Amino acid sequence: MSIKGSDLLVQVLLNWGVDHVYGLPGDSIDTVVDSLRSEQEKIDFIHVRHEEVATLAASSYAKLTGKLGVALSIGGPGAIHMLNGMYDAKMDNVPMLVLAGQVVTDVANTKFFQEVDLPNLFADVAVYNKLVESADTISEVANQAIQTAYEKKGVAVLTIPNDVLMEKVKMPVLQERTFKRVKPQISMEDVKSGLHLIEKAKKPVILAGVGAKHAKTELIQLSEKFEIPMIVTLPAKGMVPDGHPNFLGNLGKIGTKPAYEAMQETDLLILLGTDYPYVDYLPSKKVPCIQVDIEQEKMSHRYPADVEIVADMKDCLTEWNKADVVVKNRSFLRACHDNMKNWQSWMEEDEAKAGVPLAPEAVMAEIRNISQPDTIYSIDVGTSTVWSTRYLHLGNENQFITSAWLGTMGCALPGAIAAKKAYPEKQVIAITGDGGFSMVMQDFVTAVHYQMPMIVVLLNNTELSFIKYEQQAAGEENYAIDLPDIDYAGFAENCGGKGYHVETREELVRALQMAKSDDVPVLLDVHVDKDAAPLPGKILWDEAKGYLSFEGKTLKDEHRIAKFPPLKTILRRFL
Numbered sequence: 001m002s003i004k005g006s007d008l009l010v011q012v013l014l015n016w017g018v019d020h021v022y023g024l025p026g027d028s029i030d031t032v033v034d035s036l037r038s039e040q041e042k043i044d045f046i047h048v049r050h051e052e053v054a055t056l057a058a059s060s061y062a063k064l065t066g067k068l069g070v071a072l073s074i075g076g077p078g079a080i081h082m083l084n085g086m087y088d089a090k091m092d093n094v095p096m097l098v099l100a101g102q103v104v105t106d107v108a109n110t111k112f113f114q115e116v117d118l119p120n121l122f123a124d125v126a127v128y129n130k131l132v133e134s135a136d137t138i139s140e141v142a143n144q145a146i147q148t149a150y151e152k153k154g155v156a157v158l159t160i161p162n163d164v165l166m167e168k169v170k171m172p173v174l175q176e177r178t179f180k181r182v183k184p185q186i187s188m189e190d191v192k193s194g195l196h197l198i199e200k201a202k203k204p205v206i207l208a209g210v211g212a213k214h215a216k217t218e219l220i221q222l223s224e225k226f227e228i229p230m231i232v233t234l235p236a237k238g239m240v241p242d243g244h245p246n247f248l249g250n251l252g253k254i255g256t257k258p259a260y261e262a263m264q265e266t267d268l269l270i271l272l273g274t275d276y277p278y279v280d281y282l283p284s285k286k287v288p289c290i291q292v293d294i295e296q297e298k299m300s301h302r303y304p305a306d307v308e309i310v311a312d313m314k315d316c317l318t319e320w321n322k323a324d325v326v327v328k329n330r331s332f333l334r335a336c337h338d339n340m341k342n343w344q345s346w347m348e349e350d351e352a353k354a355g356v357p358l359a360p361e362a363v364m365a366e367i368r369n370i371s372q373p374d375t376i377y378s379i380d381v382g383t384s385t386v387w388s389t390r391y392l393h394l395g396n397e398n399q400f401i402t403s404a405w406l407g408t409m410g411c412a413l414p415g416a417i418a419a420k421k422a423y424p425e426k427q428v429i430a431i432t433g434d435g436g437f438s439m440v441m442q443d444f445v446t447a448v449h450y451q452m453p454m455i456v457v458l459l460n461n462t463e464l465s466f467i468k469y470e471q472q473a474a475g476e477e478n479y480a481i482d483l484p485d486i487d488y489a490g491f492a493e494n495c496g497g498k499g500y501h502v503e504t505r506e507e508l509v510r511a512l513q514m515a516k517s518d519d520v521p522v523l524l525d526v527h528v529d530k531d532a533a534p535l536p537g538k539i540l541w542d543e544a545k546g547y548l549s550f551e552g553k554t555l556k557d558e559h560r561i562a563k564f565p566p567l568k569t570i571l572r573r574f575l
Helices: 005-015 030-038 051-065 077-081 083-091 135-152 162-166 188-200 210-226 257-265 313-322 331-351 360-370 383-391 412-422 434-449 465-473 488-494 505-517 541-558 567-574
Strands: 002-004 020-023 044-047 069-073 096-102 126-131 155-161 168-170 204-208 230-232 247-250 268-272 289-293 307-310 376-379 399-401 428-433 455-460 498-502 522-527
Touching: 002 005, 005 030, 005 135, 005 162, 005 168, 020 051, 030 044, 030 096, 030 162, 044 412, 044 434, 051 069, 051 077, 051 083, 051 096, 051 399, 051 412, 051 434, 069 077, 077 083, 077 096, 083 096, 083 126, 083 155, 096 135, 126 135, 135 155, 135 162, 135 168, 155 162, 188 268, 188 289, 188 307, 188 313, 204 210, 204 257, 210 230, 210 268, 210 313, 230 257, 247 257, 247 331, 247 383, 257 331, 289 313, 331 360, 331 383, 360 383, 360 455, 360 505, 376 383, 376 412, 383 428, 383 455, 383 465, 399 412, 412 428, 412 434, 412 455, 428 434, 434 455, 434 488, 455 488, 455 505, 488 498, 488 522, 498 505, 505 522
Parallel strands: 020 044, 020 069, 069 096, 096 155, 126 155, 204 230, 204 268, 230 247, 268 289, 289 307, 376 399, 376 428, 428 455, 455 522, 498 522
Antiparallel strands: 002 168
Protein backbone atom coordinates (compact mmCIF):
# COMPACT_ATOMS: atom_id res chain seq x y z
CA MET A 1 0.00 0.00 0.00
CA SER A 2 1.32 3.43 -1.01
CA ILE A 3 0.73 6.59 0.98
CA LYS A 4 1.58 10.28 0.54
CA GLY A 5 4.51 11.55 2.58
CA SER A 6 2.26 14.06 4.35
CA ASP A 7 -0.24 11.31 5.25
CA LEU A 8 2.59 9.23 6.69
CA LEU A 9 3.79 12.21 8.73
CA VAL A 10 0.32 12.66 10.24
CA GLN A 11 0.18 8.94 11.07
CA VAL A 12 3.44 9.30 12.99
CA LEU A 13 1.91 12.18 14.96
CA LEU A 14 -1.10 10.02 15.79
CA ASN A 15 1.14 7.19 16.96
CA TRP A 16 2.76 9.60 19.43
CA GLY A 17 -0.62 10.65 20.80
CA VAL A 18 -0.69 14.09 19.18
CA ASP A 19 -4.30 15.27 19.07
CA HIS A 20 -3.93 18.88 17.94
CA VAL A 21 -1.65 21.17 15.96
CA TYR A 22 -1.42 24.96 16.02
CA GLY A 23 -0.63 26.76 12.79
CA LEU A 24 -1.41 28.79 9.73
CA PRO A 25 -1.90 27.11 6.33
CA GLY A 26 -0.05 28.15 3.19
CA ASP A 27 1.34 26.82 -0.06
CA SER A 28 4.52 25.09 1.13
CA ILE A 29 2.77 23.35 4.04
CA ASP A 30 -0.72 22.88 2.60
CA THR A 31 -0.10 19.23 1.79
CA VAL A 32 0.29 18.56 5.53
CA VAL A 33 -2.79 20.65 6.28
CA ASP A 34 -4.74 18.57 3.77
CA SER A 35 -3.58 15.38 5.50
CA LEU A 36 -4.66 16.85 8.84
CA ARG A 37 -8.07 17.53 7.27
CA SER A 38 -8.35 13.85 6.49
CA GLU A 39 -7.74 13.02 10.17
CA GLN A 40 -9.70 15.91 11.66
CA GLU A 41 -11.69 13.55 13.89
CA LYS A 42 -8.45 12.59 15.64
CA ILE A 43 -6.27 15.71 15.33
CA ASP A 44 -7.67 19.22 15.71
CA PHE A 45 -6.02 21.88 13.58
CA ILE A 46 -6.17 25.17 15.46
CA HIS A 47 -5.89 27.90 12.87
CA VAL A 48 -4.27 30.94 14.49
CA ARG A 49 -3.91 34.43 13.02
CA HIS A 50 -0.15 34.70 13.54
CA GLU A 51 2.49 31.99 13.56
CA GLU A 52 4.10 33.39 16.73
CA VAL A 53 0.87 32.58 18.55
CA ALA A 54 1.06 29.02 17.21
CA THR A 55 4.43 28.33 18.80
CA LEU A 56 3.68 30.29 21.99
CA ALA A 57 0.52 28.21 22.40
CA ALA A 58 2.40 24.98 21.66
CA SER A 59 5.04 25.91 24.23
CA SER A 60 2.37 26.74 26.82
CA TYR A 61 0.60 23.44 26.16
CA ALA A 62 3.85 21.58 26.84
CA LYS A 63 4.40 23.55 30.07
CA LEU A 64 0.91 22.66 31.28
CA THR A 65 0.84 19.00 30.31
CA GLY A 66 4.41 17.81 29.78
CA LYS A 67 3.25 16.57 26.37
CA LEU A 68 4.67 17.54 23.00
CA GLY A 69 3.43 20.86 21.60
CA VAL A 70 3.15 20.91 17.80
CA ALA A 71 3.07 23.89 15.44
CA LEU A 72 3.40 24.34 11.70
CA SER A 73 3.72 27.06 9.09
CA ILE A 74 4.92 27.76 5.61
CA GLY A 75 8.61 28.37 5.05
CA GLY A 76 10.05 31.86 4.71
CA PRO A 77 8.01 34.47 6.57
CA GLY A 78 5.83 32.00 8.47
CA ALA A 79 8.84 30.06 9.73
CA ILE A 80 10.53 33.29 10.82
CA HIS A 81 7.40 34.31 12.73
CA MET A 82 7.53 31.04 14.69
CA LEU A 83 10.94 31.73 16.20
CA ASN A 84 9.72 33.62 19.27
CA GLY A 85 7.59 30.77 20.60
CA MET A 86 10.29 28.28 19.67
CA TYR A 87 12.81 30.14 21.82
CA ASP A 88 10.28 30.27 24.64
CA ALA A 89 10.07 26.45 24.52
CA LYS A 90 13.84 26.13 24.30
CA MET A 91 14.53 28.38 27.27
CA ASP A 92 11.76 26.94 29.46
CA ASN A 93 12.88 23.39 28.56
CA VAL A 94 9.69 21.91 27.13
CA PRO A 95 9.21 19.57 24.15
CA MET A 96 7.99 21.00 20.86
CA LEU A 97 7.79 19.80 17.26
CA VAL A 98 7.80 22.38 14.48
CA LEU A 99 6.87 21.48 10.91
CA ALA A 100 8.08 24.06 8.42
CA GLY A 101 7.35 24.07 4.73
CA GLN A 102 9.98 24.80 2.10
CA VAL A 103 10.17 25.56 -1.62
CA VAL A 104 10.08 22.55 -3.90
CA THR A 105 13.42 20.87 -4.49
CA ASP A 106 13.79 21.71 -8.19
CA VAL A 107 14.04 25.44 -7.36
CA ALA A 108 15.98 25.06 -4.12
CA ASN A 109 19.09 27.26 -3.79
CA THR A 110 18.00 29.54 -6.65
CA LYS A 111 16.88 32.46 -4.47
CA PHE A 112 13.28 31.50 -5.20
CA PHE A 113 10.24 33.32 -3.79
CA GLN A 114 10.12 32.94 0.02
CA GLU A 115 13.19 30.70 0.06
CA VAL A 116 15.02 30.96 3.37
CA ASP A 117 17.82 28.71 4.62
CA LEU A 118 15.69 27.27 7.41
CA PRO A 119 18.15 24.71 8.81
CA ASN A 120 20.59 27.56 9.44
CA LEU A 121 17.81 29.79 10.76
CA PHE A 122 16.80 27.16 13.32
CA ALA A 123 20.32 25.99 14.21
CA ASP A 124 20.49 27.77 17.56
CA VAL A 125 16.95 27.10 18.76
CA ALA A 126 16.58 23.42 17.87
CA VAL A 127 17.75 20.23 19.60
CA TYR A 128 16.90 18.35 16.39
CA ASN A 129 16.97 20.13 13.04
CA LYS A 130 16.63 18.27 9.74
CA LEU A 131 15.81 19.09 6.15
CA VAL A 132 13.79 16.10 4.89
CA GLU A 133 14.91 15.32 1.35
CA SER A 134 13.03 12.09 0.68
CA ALA A 135 9.57 10.86 1.61
CA ASP A 136 11.11 7.45 2.29
CA THR A 137 12.74 8.85 5.46
CA ILE A 138 9.74 10.75 6.84
CA SER A 139 8.68 8.07 9.30
CA GLU A 140 12.14 7.48 10.72
CA VAL A 141 13.08 11.17 10.89
CA ALA A 142 9.77 12.23 12.44
CA ASN A 143 10.09 9.57 15.14
CA GLN A 144 13.66 10.69 15.86
CA ALA A 145 12.54 14.31 16.03
CA ILE A 146 9.79 13.65 18.57
CA GLN A 147 11.95 11.30 20.65
CA THR A 148 14.71 13.93 20.77
CA ALA A 149 12.30 16.73 21.69
CA TYR A 150 11.18 14.69 24.70
CA GLU A 151 14.66 13.50 25.67
CA LYS A 152 16.31 16.91 25.46
CA LYS A 153 13.24 18.92 26.49
CA GLY A 154 13.52 21.23 23.53
CA VAL A 155 12.44 22.07 20.00
CA ALA A 156 12.68 19.60 17.14
CA VAL A 157 12.30 20.99 13.63
CA LEU A 158 11.48 19.25 10.37
CA THR A 159 11.82 21.39 7.26
CA ILE A 160 10.04 19.59 4.43
CA PRO A 161 9.75 20.74 0.79
CA ASN A 162 6.20 20.43 -0.48
CA ASP A 163 7.09 18.07 -3.33
CA VAL A 164 8.65 15.64 -0.81
CA LEU A 165 5.41 15.68 1.15
CA MET A 166 3.49 14.79 -2.02
CA GLU A 167 5.68 11.80 -2.89
CA LYS A 168 4.13 8.36 -2.55
CA VAL A 169 5.90 5.84 -0.35
CA LYS A 170 5.21 2.32 0.83
CA MET A 171 3.29 2.42 4.09
CA PRO A 172 5.60 1.12 6.85
CA VAL A 173 4.42 -0.73 9.94
CA LEU A 174 3.85 1.88 12.66
CA GLN A 175 3.57 1.23 16.36
CA GLU A 176 2.17 3.37 19.13
CA ARG A 177 4.98 5.37 20.70
CA THR A 178 5.41 6.91 24.15
CA PHE A 179 8.31 8.51 25.95
CA LYS A 180 9.54 7.37 29.34
CA ARG A 181 12.50 9.15 30.85
CA VAL A 182 15.19 6.87 32.26
CA LYS A 183 15.92 7.81 35.85
CA PRO A 184 19.57 8.11 36.83
CA GLN A 185 20.78 5.73 39.51
CA ILE A 186 20.63 7.55 42.82
CA SER A 187 23.77 7.58 44.96
CA MET A 188 22.79 6.75 48.54
CA GLU A 189 26.16 8.05 49.71
CA ASP A 190 25.31 11.48 48.25
CA VAL A 191 21.84 11.31 49.78
CA LYS A 192 23.37 10.64 53.21
CA SER A 193 25.89 13.46 52.75
CA GLY A 194 23.07 15.85 51.99
CA LEU A 195 21.07 14.63 54.96
CA HIS A 196 24.06 15.22 57.22
CA LEU A 197 24.26 18.87 56.09
CA ILE A 198 20.52 19.32 56.65
CA GLU A 199 20.77 17.88 60.17
CA LYS A 200 23.57 20.16 61.31
CA ALA A 201 22.33 23.38 59.63
CA LYS A 202 20.78 26.09 61.79
CA LYS A 203 19.31 28.21 59.01
CA PRO A 204 18.64 26.04 55.94
CA VAL A 205 16.63 27.42 52.99
CA ILE A 206 15.06 25.57 50.06
CA LEU A 207 14.97 27.16 46.61
CA ALA A 208 12.85 24.93 44.35
CA GLY A 209 12.21 25.13 40.61
CA VAL A 210 10.12 23.32 38.03
CA GLY A 211 12.38 20.29 38.32
CA ALA A 212 10.63 19.58 41.62
CA LYS A 213 7.07 20.03 40.32
CA HIS A 214 6.33 16.33 40.10
CA ALA A 215 7.50 15.95 43.72
CA LYS A 216 5.60 18.80 45.33
CA THR A 217 4.05 16.53 47.98
CA GLU A 218 7.50 15.25 48.96
CA LEU A 219 8.86 18.81 48.92
CA ILE A 220 6.27 19.99 51.42
CA GLN A 221 6.89 16.93 53.59
CA LEU A 222 10.62 17.75 53.59
CA SER A 223 9.95 21.32 54.65
CA GLU A 224 7.65 20.24 57.47
CA LYS A 225 9.83 17.36 58.69
CA PHE A 226 13.02 19.43 58.90
CA GLU A 227 11.35 22.84 59.50
CA ILE A 228 12.91 24.49 56.44
CA PRO A 229 11.44 27.60 54.78
CA MET A 230 10.64 27.21 51.08
CA ILE A 231 11.18 29.66 48.22
CA VAL A 232 10.25 28.92 44.60
CA THR A 233 11.35 30.30 41.25
CA LEU A 234 8.85 32.14 39.04
CA PRO A 235 7.98 29.21 36.71
CA ALA A 236 7.41 27.03 39.79
CA LYS A 237 4.74 29.39 41.17
CA GLY A 238 1.86 27.28 42.49
CA MET A 239 4.03 24.28 43.28
CA VAL A 240 3.74 25.18 46.97
CA PRO A 241 0.41 26.63 48.17
CA ASP A 242 0.78 30.34 48.90
CA GLY A 243 -0.96 29.75 52.21
CA HIS A 244 1.56 27.23 53.52
CA PRO A 245 3.18 28.67 56.68
CA ASN A 246 6.70 27.66 55.57
CA PHE A 247 6.39 29.33 52.18
CA LEU A 248 8.26 32.62 51.65
CA GLY A 249 7.18 33.29 48.06
CA ASN A 250 9.45 34.02 45.13
CA LEU A 251 13.00 35.32 44.95
CA GLY A 252 14.33 38.29 42.98
CA LYS A 253 12.82 41.52 41.71
CA ILE A 254 9.37 39.96 41.61
CA GLY A 255 9.87 38.21 44.92
CA THR A 256 9.29 38.97 48.58
CA LYS A 257 11.50 40.71 51.11
CA PRO A 258 11.31 37.73 53.53
CA ALA A 259 12.63 35.45 50.76
CA TYR A 260 15.55 37.78 50.09
CA GLU A 261 16.40 38.15 53.77
CA ALA A 262 16.19 34.40 54.45
CA MET A 263 18.50 33.76 51.50
CA GLN A 264 21.07 36.20 52.87
CA GLU A 265 20.87 34.72 56.38
CA THR A 266 21.00 31.04 55.45
CA ASP A 267 23.80 28.70 56.42
CA LEU A 268 22.68 25.95 53.98
CA LEU A 269 21.31 26.49 50.49
CA ILE A 270 19.23 23.58 49.13
CA LEU A 271 18.69 23.90 45.37
CA LEU A 272 15.99 21.56 44.12
CA GLY A 273 15.39 21.29 40.38
CA THR A 274 16.43 24.82 39.51
CA ASP A 275 19.07 26.61 37.47
CA TYR A 276 18.12 29.98 38.98
CA PRO A 277 20.06 32.62 37.01
CA TYR A 278 19.95 35.71 39.25
CA VAL A 279 22.99 34.90 41.35
CA ASP A 280 22.94 38.31 43.04
CA TYR A 281 19.91 37.10 44.99
CA LEU A 282 21.62 33.92 46.17
CA PRO A 283 23.68 34.05 49.39
CA SER A 284 26.26 36.82 49.11
CA LYS A 285 28.71 34.81 51.22
CA LYS A 286 29.65 31.24 50.38
CA VAL A 287 27.60 28.78 52.40
CA PRO A 288 27.32 24.99 52.09
CA CYS A 289 25.02 23.99 49.24
CA ILE A 290 23.14 20.84 48.26
CA GLN A 291 21.91 20.63 44.69
CA VAL A 292 19.50 17.99 43.42
CA ASP A 293 18.72 17.75 39.72
CA ILE A 294 18.10 15.04 37.15
CA GLU A 295 20.59 16.73 34.78
CA GLN A 296 24.31 16.53 35.55
CA GLU A 297 25.11 19.66 33.52
CA LYS A 298 23.07 21.84 35.90
CA MET A 299 25.31 20.99 38.84
CA SER A 300 27.20 23.97 40.33
CA HIS A 301 26.25 26.01 37.27
CA ARG A 302 25.07 29.04 39.28
CA TYR A 303 26.34 28.33 42.79
CA PRO A 304 29.06 25.92 43.91
CA ALA A 305 27.46 22.82 45.42
CA ASP A 306 29.16 20.84 48.17
CA VAL A 307 26.83 17.88 47.60
CA GLU A 308 25.62 17.17 44.04
CA ILE A 309 22.82 14.62 43.79
CA VAL A 310 21.95 13.60 40.24
CA ALA A 311 18.62 11.87 40.68
CA ASP A 312 14.91 11.99 40.13
CA MET A 313 13.63 14.57 42.60
CA LYS A 314 10.92 12.38 44.05
CA ASP A 315 13.40 9.57 44.75
CA CYS A 316 15.80 11.86 46.60
CA LEU A 317 13.19 13.68 48.68
CA THR A 318 11.53 10.38 49.58
CA GLU A 319 14.81 9.06 50.97
CA TRP A 320 15.30 12.19 53.08
CA ASN A 321 11.72 12.05 54.33
CA LYS A 322 12.19 8.41 55.42
CA ALA A 323 15.19 9.28 57.58
CA ASP A 324 14.85 8.73 61.30
CA VAL A 325 15.53 12.38 62.05
CA VAL A 326 13.32 14.85 63.91
CA VAL A 327 13.75 18.63 63.90
CA LYS A 328 11.56 20.76 66.15
CA ASN A 329 11.27 24.42 67.06
CA ARG A 330 13.79 25.73 64.54
CA SER A 331 14.15 29.38 65.58
CA PHE A 332 15.12 30.45 62.04
CA LEU A 333 11.80 29.19 60.67
CA ARG A 334 9.92 31.04 63.44
CA ALA A 335 11.70 34.25 62.44
CA CYS A 336 10.76 33.65 58.80
CA HIS A 337 7.13 33.16 59.86
CA ASP A 338 7.20 36.55 61.62
CA ASN A 339 8.72 38.19 58.55
CA MET A 340 6.01 36.74 56.36
CA LYS A 341 3.27 38.00 58.68
CA ASN A 342 4.64 41.52 58.30
CA TRP A 343 4.93 41.11 54.54
CA GLN A 344 1.39 39.78 54.24
CA SER A 345 0.04 42.69 56.26
CA TRP A 346 1.74 45.05 53.78
CA MET A 347 0.21 43.14 50.88
CA GLU A 348 -3.25 43.40 52.48
CA GLU A 349 -2.81 47.16 52.74
CA ASP A 350 -2.02 47.28 49.04
CA GLU A 351 -5.05 45.16 48.15
CA ALA A 352 -7.36 47.44 50.15
CA LYS A 353 -6.44 50.52 48.11
CA ALA A 354 -9.55 52.37 46.98
CA GLY A 355 -10.21 55.13 44.50
CA VAL A 356 -9.67 55.77 40.82
CA PRO A 357 -7.59 54.87 38.91
CA LEU A 358 -7.68 51.33 40.23
CA ALA A 359 -4.68 49.89 42.05
CA PRO A 360 -3.42 46.75 40.25
CA GLU A 361 -3.08 45.07 43.65
CA ALA A 362 -6.81 45.57 44.24
CA VAL A 363 -7.55 44.04 40.82
CA MET A 364 -5.65 40.89 41.80
CA ALA A 365 -7.63 40.65 45.05
CA GLU A 366 -10.92 40.77 43.13
CA ILE A 367 -9.70 38.17 40.62
CA ARG A 368 -9.04 35.85 43.55
CA ASN A 369 -12.66 36.22 44.62
CA ILE A 370 -14.02 34.67 41.41
CA SER A 371 -11.29 32.09 40.79
CA GLN A 372 -11.59 28.35 41.30
CA PRO A 373 -9.33 25.93 43.22
CA ASP A 374 -8.08 24.58 39.88
CA THR A 375 -7.99 27.81 37.85
CA ILE A 376 -5.19 28.02 35.30
CA TYR A 377 -3.48 31.41 35.14
CA SER A 378 -1.64 32.49 32.01
CA ILE A 379 0.44 35.55 32.82
CA ASP A 380 2.06 38.06 30.50
CA VAL A 381 5.49 39.59 30.87
CA GLY A 382 5.75 43.02 32.46
CA THR A 383 4.01 44.51 35.47
CA SER A 384 1.37 41.79 35.02
CA THR A 385 4.00 39.32 36.20
CA VAL A 386 4.74 41.29 39.35
CA TRP A 387 1.13 41.85 40.42
CA SER A 388 0.10 38.27 39.59
CA THR A 389 3.03 36.62 41.34
CA ARG A 390 2.64 38.69 44.49
CA TYR A 391 -1.12 38.95 44.90
CA LEU A 392 -2.68 35.81 43.42
CA HIS A 393 -2.98 33.15 46.11
CA LEU A 394 -2.49 29.77 44.48
CA GLY A 395 -3.20 26.34 45.84
CA ASN A 396 -1.94 22.88 44.92
CA GLU A 397 -4.46 22.46 42.09
CA ASN A 398 -3.78 25.76 40.34
CA GLN A 399 -1.42 26.10 37.41
CA PHE A 400 0.55 29.23 36.58
CA ILE A 401 2.40 29.73 33.30
CA THR A 402 4.39 32.56 31.81
CA SER A 403 7.39 33.08 29.57
CA ALA A 404 9.85 32.61 32.42
CA TRP A 405 13.28 32.57 30.76
CA LEU A 406 12.74 34.28 27.41
CA GLY A 407 10.40 36.82 29.01
CA THR A 408 8.52 37.54 25.81
CA MET A 409 5.60 39.94 25.89
CA GLY A 410 2.37 38.66 24.40
CA CYS A 411 2.51 35.17 25.94
CA ALA A 412 -0.67 35.37 28.06
CA LEU A 413 -3.33 35.02 25.35
CA PRO A 414 -1.62 32.10 23.53
CA GLY A 415 -1.13 30.46 26.93
CA ALA A 416 -4.83 30.80 27.68
CA ILE A 417 -5.71 29.25 24.31
CA ALA A 418 -3.40 26.33 25.09
CA ALA A 419 -4.91 25.97 28.57
CA LYS A 420 -8.45 25.72 27.21
CA LYS A 421 -7.30 23.16 24.67
CA ALA A 422 -5.55 21.08 27.32
CA TYR A 423 -8.21 21.45 30.04
CA PRO A 424 -11.48 22.65 28.46
CA GLU A 425 -13.44 22.09 31.69
CA LYS A 426 -11.23 24.37 33.82
CA GLN A 427 -11.48 28.09 34.39
CA VAL A 428 -8.72 29.95 32.56
CA ILE A 429 -7.71 33.49 33.42
CA ALA A 430 -5.15 35.43 31.40
CA ILE A 431 -3.61 38.53 32.96
CA THR A 432 -1.91 40.87 30.56
CA GLY A 433 -1.03 44.50 29.95
CA ASP A 434 -1.95 46.74 27.06
CA GLY A 435 1.62 46.40 25.76
CA GLY A 436 1.66 42.61 25.72
CA PHE A 437 -1.94 42.11 24.61
CA SER A 438 -1.67 44.50 21.66
CA MET A 439 1.14 42.34 20.25
CA VAL A 440 -1.15 39.32 19.80
CA MET A 441 -4.66 40.71 20.14
CA GLN A 442 -5.69 39.48 16.70
CA ASP A 443 -5.83 35.96 18.12
CA PHE A 444 -8.57 36.82 20.59
CA VAL A 445 -10.80 35.91 17.65
CA THR A 446 -9.12 32.46 17.59
CA ALA A 447 -10.44 31.85 21.11
CA VAL A 448 -13.88 33.02 19.97
CA HIS A 449 -13.80 30.86 16.84
CA TYR A 450 -12.93 27.70 18.76
CA GLN A 451 -15.44 28.46 21.52
CA MET A 452 -12.92 28.73 24.32
CA PRO A 453 -14.49 30.53 27.28
CA MET A 454 -11.78 32.41 29.15
CA ILE A 455 -11.31 35.61 31.08
CA VAL A 456 -8.66 38.03 29.82
CA VAL A 457 -7.91 40.75 32.36
CA LEU A 458 -6.09 43.59 30.63
CA LEU A 459 -4.30 46.01 32.96
CA ASN A 460 -4.52 49.19 30.91
CA ASN A 461 -2.20 52.02 31.92
CA THR A 462 -1.52 53.36 28.39
CA GLU A 463 2.20 52.80 28.74
CA LEU A 464 4.95 50.22 28.91
CA SER A 465 4.94 50.40 32.68
CA PHE A 466 7.60 47.82 33.51
CA ILE A 467 9.98 49.42 31.02
CA LYS A 468 9.25 52.82 32.59
CA TYR A 469 10.50 51.60 35.94
CA GLU A 470 13.43 49.77 34.36
CA GLN A 471 14.52 53.10 32.87
CA GLN A 472 14.12 54.81 36.22
CA ALA A 473 16.05 52.13 38.12
CA ALA A 474 18.88 52.56 35.63
CA GLY A 475 18.87 56.34 36.26
CA GLU A 476 17.51 57.05 32.79
CA GLU A 477 14.73 59.45 31.87
CA ASN A 478 11.51 57.93 30.58
CA TYR A 479 11.21 57.88 26.81
CA ALA A 480 9.14 56.03 24.16
CA ILE A 481 6.95 54.24 26.70
CA ASP A 482 3.54 55.77 25.93
CA LEU A 483 0.85 53.61 24.32
CA PRO A 484 -2.16 55.24 22.62
CA ASP A 485 -5.34 53.83 24.12
CA ILE A 486 -7.56 51.40 22.23
CA ASP A 487 -11.17 50.48 22.91
CA TYR A 488 -10.21 46.95 23.90
CA ALA A 489 -13.68 46.11 25.21
CA GLY A 490 -15.20 47.17 21.89
CA PHE A 491 -12.58 45.12 20.07
CA ALA A 492 -13.56 42.03 22.06
CA GLU A 493 -17.22 42.57 21.19
CA ASN A 494 -16.38 42.99 17.50
CA CYS A 495 -14.52 39.66 17.61
CA GLY A 496 -17.67 37.93 18.86
CA GLY A 497 -16.67 37.77 22.52
CA LYS A 498 -17.67 40.03 25.37
CA GLY A 499 -15.90 43.14 26.55
CA TYR A 500 -16.20 45.21 29.72
CA HIS A 501 -14.75 48.69 30.22
CA VAL A 502 -13.75 48.99 33.90
CA GLU A 503 -12.65 52.07 35.83
CA THR A 504 -13.94 51.57 39.38
CA ARG A 505 -13.77 48.73 41.86
CA GLU A 506 -17.55 48.38 41.77
CA GLU A 507 -17.45 48.02 37.97
CA LEU A 508 -14.65 45.48 38.32
CA VAL A 509 -16.61 43.33 40.78
CA ARG A 510 -19.68 43.32 38.51
CA ALA A 511 -17.66 42.58 35.37
CA LEU A 512 -15.78 39.69 36.99
CA GLN A 513 -19.01 38.15 38.26
CA MET A 514 -20.52 38.31 34.78
CA ALA A 515 -17.33 37.04 33.14
CA LYS A 516 -17.23 34.11 35.54
CA SER A 517 -20.39 32.64 34.03
CA ASP A 518 -20.04 33.80 30.41
CA ASP A 519 -19.70 31.03 27.84
CA VAL A 520 -17.54 33.02 25.41
CA PRO A 521 -14.10 34.63 25.72
CA VAL A 522 -14.36 37.78 27.82
CA LEU A 523 -12.00 40.72 27.96
CA LEU A 524 -11.95 43.14 30.89
CA ASP A 525 -10.32 46.44 29.90
CA VAL A 526 -9.32 47.53 33.40
CA HIS A 527 -7.88 51.04 33.63
CA VAL A 528 -5.26 50.96 36.37
CA ASP A 529 -3.01 53.50 38.05
CA LYS A 530 -0.01 54.14 35.82
CA ASP A 531 1.91 55.34 38.88
CA ALA A 532 1.57 51.97 40.63
CA ALA A 533 5.23 51.03 40.94
CA PRO A 534 6.18 47.33 40.71
CA LEU A 535 8.84 47.74 43.37
CA PRO A 536 11.19 44.86 44.10
CA GLY A 537 10.46 42.91 47.25
CA LYS A 538 13.82 44.15 48.48
CA ILE A 539 15.22 47.37 46.98
CA LEU A 540 18.97 46.96 46.55
CA TRP A 541 21.37 49.86 46.86
CA ASP A 542 22.19 50.00 43.12
CA GLU A 543 18.47 50.28 42.36
CA ALA A 544 18.05 53.03 44.94
CA LYS A 545 20.95 54.97 43.38
CA GLY A 546 19.31 54.58 39.96
CA TYR A 547 16.02 56.02 41.18
CA LEU A 548 17.83 58.96 42.80
CA SER A 549 19.69 59.63 39.55
CA PHE A 550 16.42 59.50 37.61
CA GLU A 551 14.84 61.94 40.05
CA GLY A 552 17.74 64.38 39.64
CA LYS A 553 17.60 64.26 35.83
CA THR A 554 13.83 64.75 35.83
CA LEU A 555 14.13 67.78 38.10
CA LYS A 556 16.94 69.25 36.00
CA ASP A 557 15.51 68.64 32.52
CA GLU A 558 11.75 68.82 33.13
CA HIS A 559 11.67 71.07 36.20
CA ARG A 560 9.38 68.74 38.09
CA ILE A 561 9.56 66.09 40.78
CA ALA A 562 8.69 62.60 39.53
CA LYS A 563 5.83 60.84 41.26
CA PHE A 564 7.06 58.02 43.49
CA PRO A 565 5.34 55.52 45.76
CA PRO A 566 4.79 56.62 49.37
CA LEU A 567 7.99 56.98 51.39
CA LYS A 568 6.67 54.39 53.86
CA THR A 569 6.44 51.80 51.10
CA ILE A 570 9.93 52.56 49.80
CA LEU A 571 11.49 52.40 53.25
CA ARG A 572 9.80 49.07 53.99
CA ARG A 573 11.37 47.55 50.90
CA PHE A 574 14.77 49.22 51.33
CA LEU A 575 15.59 48.95 55.03
